[in-house]
Amino acid sequence: MSVRTVGVEEEFLLIDPVSGRPRAVGGAVLRIAEADDGTETELTGELHREQLETATVPCNSLDELGRELRRARAEAAEAARAVGVELVALATSPLAVEPTLSPSVRYREMRERFGLTVDEELTCGCHVHVAVDSDAEGVTALDGIRPWLAPLLALSANSPFWQGTASGYASFRSQVWSRWPSAGPNEPFGSPAGYRATVEAILGSNTVLDEGMLYFDARLSRLHPTVEIRVADVCLDPDDAVLVAALTRALVETAIRADGPPPPVRTEVLRLASWRAGRSGIDGELLAPRTWRPAPAAEVLGRLVDHVRPALEDAGDLGTVRELLDAVLRRGTGATRQRTVLTQKGELRAVVADAVAG
Template identity: 70%
Template structure:
């Protein structure tokens, strides 16, 4: 049976004239109370952003429809608050974020200081159904080498505070300020996974399990493995590609776990370097090849990823579509290249609003 997959996207709320982020999520959410139940539209850490969640989907066509519906509902809520919706990993224009009002977020602000004060980033999280914690941890251990490649595919945050950061995904650099974020070591069993999470909580550094910000984790709320490494994608097409590859990676890893195939013992230090390379250049330069841990052209590494998961893609009926979508993103580039192609950061925001609205329509 094909695993279900769902996608969460975070978006910026921006001024329709200036492009600057606006702290109006509370107004947007109040404008359409039904949106929370129909697409899971919620607030986030900062009032300049909202998050949507699709329903669990079986086919890529369903994922595509759900994402477009989610963006459409979120765009209407944004418009009701006098703003526009933009699928951007970071704001191209300077911003001083406004912390949301929940007590949990206020405590995060007290505990983490400037990390919270400056944290305004938007990611894409893909949930894939797993049958048990045993299967989930077996898959977590075996997808580690490929997570940086997924980051490269989604890179959509080249600007920070009005300047080009030099990175395709500067969101990744900002996000990894959190003490629990980024690549993780193999766990080997659910007991070790849960003991590790509890030990992290017991340090009294993190507030709760929701602050386990590994690049992939067992979901706190759902029977899923949640891959959290990506920027929010500028285009729905790229988010669908991400969902297809994540599902195939999880299925491939779960099958390897069932047969007793060992996880790649690659060290955490190399995974951090792979993530840095992916964040630096996206698909526009070299990545670290998980087959050799040496630099290779991004197109070659992503081609090897597709080869690695081809049986799972074939079983789901996704192989041809994944190849087409990957060819397209390699040809036109990710959201980072599109933003840099704009005349200036303000035009990059306007472009993102048009592309986000175009996807919604």
């Protein structure tokens, strides 16, 4: 049987290899990439000039996706080195930084409206796109995956430091991101008409600038026939990004196949689940969907795999997902590695250097 294609967008920091601090050279890196006829990767700028975004092509298999992620990272890193910086997969900068707004009328308007939220928003996420055949399928998926998005955040946690300080969170990016007025979990939409009515109500409030600022945890893509799941940190290890993408695709497929609406859960509870996932990652307890009681992260993630098992089996992904999940549970997430390096080396610059080394 055919499987839904999946693609991944990843955001990265551009780091000075000596100081370990982000540098505002995103425009220069993009010009290098555009001048290189051999570069296949789609590179784009972001809100701040200290970062860059890559995107894979839509992929059918996890092997293909893994190759695409590594190729995109390698080509972006080569372009970055051409202007004297390193590309690093860290969801926040361990060292203190004052971000530099990218030159854009839209970004200037965002700064005027949202102030310090824009000035401090130097974070890097991982966005997974899963193909759907219609808006009806897409909304069914959005409504069905809601309970399981927090465990995906926990799996990807890779931002324990903020402005030179240990944040106490495995994913402090999720805390920073939550300051946007349209960010986070949402109520079920019920239908494409319900989704559109929600979008129109938000736009009609004149709070966000445009539809591009609908920062739901998951949304219908404006540009592609996909649902776009946006909860994850950029992953230090590309294998973790493959795992997040595989589980995301299986969640979408499982939701679309389901008979009837998903079990109800209030958005307030989902916010609690997201907070706990960002706080402890996979090193503590998460809220278990359905019971909404705390349980060890490994147990909750095991329930997630059980929930989507038929979809994983049909895609041929079950074995790979089990291997990748076992690996991250053994070694920890990017947040675990960052904290370990700080304990061993005693300085945050070593954390950045370790990320550069891969």
